[in-house]
Amino acid sequence: MNAVNAVEARNTVKAFGQGDSAVRALDDVSVEIRKGEFFTLLGPSGCGKTTLLRLIAGFEMPTSGSILLEGQDITHLPPNRRPVNTVFQSYALFPHLTVAQNIGFGLTMQGRPAREVKETTDRMLALVKLEAMAGRKTSQLSGGQQQRVALARALAPQPKVLLLDEPLSALDLKLRKEMQIELKRLQTETGITFVFVTHDQEEALTMSDRIGVMSAGKLQQVGSAKDIYTRPVNRFVASFIGETNFLPATTVPGGVRLATGDVIELADQAGRSGAVTVTIRPEQLRLCDPAEAGALAATVRTLVYFGTDTHCHLELADGTEVVARLQSPADGEAGLAQGQRVGLRPVPGAARVVED
Amino acid sequence: MAERGFQVARLPGFATTAVLVFIALYLPIFTLVAYSFNASQSVAVWGGFSFGWYEKAWANTQVKEATVRSLIIAVSASGIATTVAALAALGTTRRARFKGQTAIYVMINQPLMVPEIVTAVALLIFFAQIKVATGYQGLGYLILAHSAFCIPFAYLPIRARLEGMDLSLETAAADLYASSWQTFRHVTLPLLLPGIIAGAMLAFVISLDDVVITEFVKSGGQDTLPTYMLGQLRRQLTPEINAISTGLLALTVVLLTAFFLLTRKKE
Numbered sequence: 362m363n364a365v366n367a368v369e370a371r372n373t374v375k376a377f378g379q380g381d382s383a384v385r386a387l388d389d390v391s392v393e394i395r396k397g398e399f400f401t402l403l404g405p406s407g408c409g410k411t412t413l414l415r416l417i418a419g420f421e422m423p424t425s426g427s428i429l430l431e432g433q434d435i436t437h438l439p440p441n442r443r444p445v446n447t448v449f450q451s452y453a454l455f456p457h458l459t460v461a462q463n464i465g466f467g468l469t470m471q472g473r474p475a476r477e478v479k480e481t482t483d484r485m486l487a488l489v490k491l492e493a494m495a496g497r498k499t500s501q502l503s504g505g506q507q508q509r510v511a512l513a514r515a516l517a518p519q520p521k522v523l524l525l526d527e528p529l530s531a532l533d534l535k536l537r538k539e540m541q542i543e544l545k546r547l548q549t550e551t552g553i554t555f556v557f558v559t560h561d562q563e564e565a566l567t568m569s570d571r572i573g574v575m576s577a578g579k580l581q582q583v584g585s586a587k588d589i590y591t592r593p594v595n596r597f598v599a600s601f602i603g604e605t606n607f608l609p610a611t612t613v614p615g616g617v618r619l620a621t622g623d624v625i626e627l628a629d630q631a632g633r634s635g636a637v638t639v640t641i642r643p644e645q646l647r648l649c650d651p652a653e654a655g656a657l658a659a660t661v662r663t664l665v666y667f668g669t670d671t672h673c674h675l676e677l678a679d680g681t682e683v684v685a686r687l688q689s690p691a692d693g694e695a696g697l698a699q700g701q702r703v704g705l706r707p708v709p710g711a712a713r714v715v716e717d
Numbered sequence: 718m719a720e721r722g723f724q725v726a727r728l729p730g731f732a733t734t735a736v737l738v739f740i741a742l743y744l745p746i747f748t749l750v751a752y753s754f755n756a757s758q759s760v761a762v763w764g765g766f767s768f769g770w771y772e773k774a775w776a777n778t779q780v781k782e783a784t785v786r787s788l789i790i791a792v793s794a795s796g797i798a799t800t801v802a803a804l805a806a807l808g809t810t811r812r813a814r815f816k817g818q819t820a821i822y823v824m825i826n827q828p829l830m831v832p833e834i835v836t837a838v839a840l841l842i843f844f845a846q847i848k849v850a851t852g853y854q855g856l857g858y859l860i861l862a863h864s865a866f867c868i869p870f871a872y873l874p875i876r877a878r879l880e881g882m883d884l885s886l887e888t889a890a891a892d893l894y895a896s897s898w899q900t901f902r903h904v905t906l907p908l909l910l911p912g913i914i915a916g917a918m919l920a921f922v923i924s925l926d927d928v929v930i931t932e933f934v935k936s937g938g939q940d941t942l943p944t945y946m947l948g949q950l951r952r953q954l955t956p957e958i959n960a961i962s963t964g965l966l967a968l969t970v971v972l973l974t975a976f977f978l979l980t981r982k983k984e
Binding site: 418419420439440441442445446447449451453454455456457466467470471514515518 | 889908
């Protein structure tokens with residue numbers, strides 16, 4: 362092993378409750394988060410992503426397994442002795458302290474000299490562009506400003522890892538977009554490893570170096586945004602990240618046979634045979650002449666206009682519904698109408714077999 | 718006119734009833750204060766304006782001693798009660814719900830529910846045995862008794878404040894390298910302070926005002942201001958009692974105003 366990972370979870374299990382009624386919030390999760398990367402834990406609520414974050418922060422102890430920070434076992438270290446800081450979903454700013462005192466809190470608790478606390482606080486205020494607010498109480502700030510204070514407060518002690526628990530969920534759309542760029546900038550400037558928890562796939566795709574998709578207490582897939590989008594390992598990942606079509610099929614040599622009887626060529630059958638599920642993204646379906654060889658026969662059901670593109674809901678011969686995303690104004694399909702019979706052809710390599 | 722549901726203020730006779738209730742509440746107090754400036758010997762017949770009874774009460778050594786005793790007891794008892802109440806409040810709110818939590822609330826608030834006279838008799842008998850066993854006759858008994866019945870009054874505002882406090886603040890402090898003691902000292906305590914002060918003042922006023930338990934527990938020569946005043950009733954009644962009452966009232970009003978301002982400020 363060349364570089365030591367920033368954070369590593371090894372076979373971590375976290376169960377809440379006792380005996381038969383115990384719920385496994387985390388079920389044997391192992392993950393390696395590299396130094397200096399922006400790593401996102403993505404999943405629906407209750408999937409265990411926040412629990413994993415709380416284990417890394419030390420707010421919870423795992424039922425079994427271990428947590429390593431730069432190769433050192435910190436599983437049983439209390440939160441105040443871990444060089445890891447958290448940005449809370451509710452921000453959790455101290456209402457009785459000023460903005461500057463909030464930012465300096467961590468350093469003060471570490472017993473750093475007043476001069477150093479002051480210097481670092483000033484630097485952090487500049488980093489999040491809140492110099493003018495230093496003496497204010499946090500309740501006098503807007504949501505976006507409070508968010509920046511929470512970030513500065515967590516960054517000030519220069520943690521080895523910064524944990525962010527859905528920090529953007531309370532902001533409105535426009536501010537959220539700005540903060541996404543801001544977060545990425547801060548991560549690049551400070552070089553600190555970020556572990557970001559979110560249920561918002563768009564947030565995950567735009568900011569992360571790598572994404573860990575979680576569901577039902579298990580880590581489903583880890584990879585870059587592109588990896589996960591183009592090569593989802595299972596049905597959950599395929600449907601959670603972006604929109605997709607699922608088609609029942611059976612394997613045949615060199616491809617799969619759909620329920621309609623049509624055969625799609627596939628390079629990779631994911632090592633499976635027999636009944637499988639095939640996924641094709643809506644933007645990777647093209648309309649063509651129904652008479653064209655190899656085209657799937659389909660009937661247009663509904664057209665939904667989205668501005669830059671149009672979602673065309675179609676029905677295959679066996680009654681399966683699929684969605685194709687066409688660029689609008691659709692070239693050649695300008696005359697598409699409900700009930701029209703068309704041909705459908707997946708872009709080569711677009712179809713993938715996924716586990717259920 | 719738009720229907721806005723049931724409104725008490727719209728009932729016939731609401732204004733008259735309200736005025737009558739306020740008169741019943743405050744007229745006796747105004748009369749008491751007014752007659753404290755009465756120049757005559759009578760608590761009922763007006764004989765001109767004078768500060769005479771205040772001067773007399775001020776010069777009365779028994780009043781002075783009783784006042785000092787009342788203050789010693791009230792300060793000590795509210796201090797003890799507030800400390801115990803703050804710890805109890807922290808113990809009952811800063812953690813996950815546990816079995817028997819409701820039973821603990823009931824036990825802490827026991828003095829609010831058990832008739833005071835029952836507690837008084839029980840304490841009289843209990844302390845009598847201790848007095849025989851130890852020979853100690855001092856103010857300690859009164860301070861202990863007052864501390865006990867002041868606890869719920871201090872506990873309730875502190876608990877209310879704690880329940881409104883975001884637990885994630887303490888988590889955040891721990892995350893930012895604060896030890897449990899530092900977290901308490903720099904986060905919990907400053908945020909809790911208005912509740913603690915409110916609880917302490919409420920306890921102080923309750924202790925200052927107590928008659929029943931004090932009357933039963935006190936040894937000879939341990940009159941507090943309220944029990945001294947009660948004793949005076951059995952002798953000749955002069956407006957001096959009005960003057961003392963007015964002084965007590967003034968002190969209470971000041972404290973309750975401070976209590977109100979402190980609890981309101983943080984909203």
